[in-house]
Amino acid sequence: MNDPFNEIIQKCVPNDHSRQVNSEYYIDYVFNKDKNIRRIMDLGCGSGDSFEYFISRNSKITWIGLDTVSSPEVNIRVRNDLHFVAYDGVNIPFDDNSFDVIFCNQVFEHVRYPDLLLKETNRVLRPEGYFIGSVSSMEPYHSCSLWNYTPYGFSILVEKAGMELIELRPSIDAITLIVRKGMGYPHFFSRWWNKESPLNRVISLFGKVWGKDQRFINKIKLSFCGHFCFLVRKPLLEVLHG
Numbered sequence: 548m549n550d551p552f553n554e555i556i557q558k559c560v561p562n563d564h565s566r567q568v569n570s571e572y573y574i575d576y577v578f579n580k581d582k583n584i585r586r587i588m589d590l591g592c593g594s595g596d597s598f599e600y601f602i603s604r605n606s607k608i609t610w611i612g613l614d615t616v617s618s619p620e621v622n623i624r625v626r627n628d629l630h631f632v633a634y635d636g637v638n639i640p641f642d643d644n645s646f647d648v649i650f651c652n653q654v655f656e657h658v659r660y661p662d663l664l665l666k667e668t669n670r671v672l673r674p675e676g677y678f679i680g681s682v683s684s685m686e687p688y689h690s691c692s693l694w695n696y697t698p699y700g701f702s703i704l705v706e707k708a709g710m711e712l713i714e715l716r717p718s719i720d721a722i723t724l725i726v727r728k729g730m731g732y733p734h735f736f737s738r739w740w741n742k743e744s745p746l747n748r749v750i751s752l753f754g755k756v757w758g759k760d761q762r763f764i765n766k767i768k769l770s771f772c773g774h775f776c777f778l779v780r781k782p783l784l785e786v787l788h789g
Contacts, residue, residue, distance in 0.1 A: 552699045556766045559702070559715045565754070565764035567747045568716045569740060570652045571600055573679035573778050577648055578604045581677075584647045588613055590639075590668065590680075591654030593620030595629045601650075611646075613639065618657070619690045637663045644673040651680035653774065655701075656692045665708035669781055678710060678779040685721035686773045687728045698769050705779050714778040717768035720746035724773035746771060 578584060585608055589597045592612030601610055612631045614621050634640055637660050649668055658664050668678055683695050702712045723744040727736040743751065747768055754764035769775055
């Protein structure tokens, strides 16, 4: 019997490299791909930390941060120099086709109605616009988290919402996140957000020893990941024929 996960692997897991990435990887990707990006929404923006990275890529963008009225991250927000908008966790208060990019970093594990919010994400994204970010896969409970996602499960939700999953890449491994929580979140674990985490290094090493290609190594990393990153696009055909 065919495993649906293998279909996702063949379609959405790249073979160019198997490095661990974070959400900024796909910010760089979309700016390199599309020179006309101007309107950005950070969905679940928290304190607004993504603004600086986006503005460093293009100083002409309009950045809007969207989040609920109260959350652990919103409650510690101190800056008031950015455009923040509050919403009810489902209904996004913007017109159809309003944004070129919607960025969502480690948010959907906290979303009460992910299928409804993904439909709203699709609605406010312009045709051929990008939905990018990362989400928890096997991360321990944190900050009122509700769920974890498998790459296959996330792909089902995205496609049901009317969007197209283009690419998945592994981020930090699950064992590192489990040990991090067990040790009380020591600061030195932060080094592995931006560089290959321990289990990912082991998987890369054994993949090379066994002579496996980059897609196979990505598949194994995705099978044991704490987070994974995604590149999703709103198809043009939905607007033309929907």
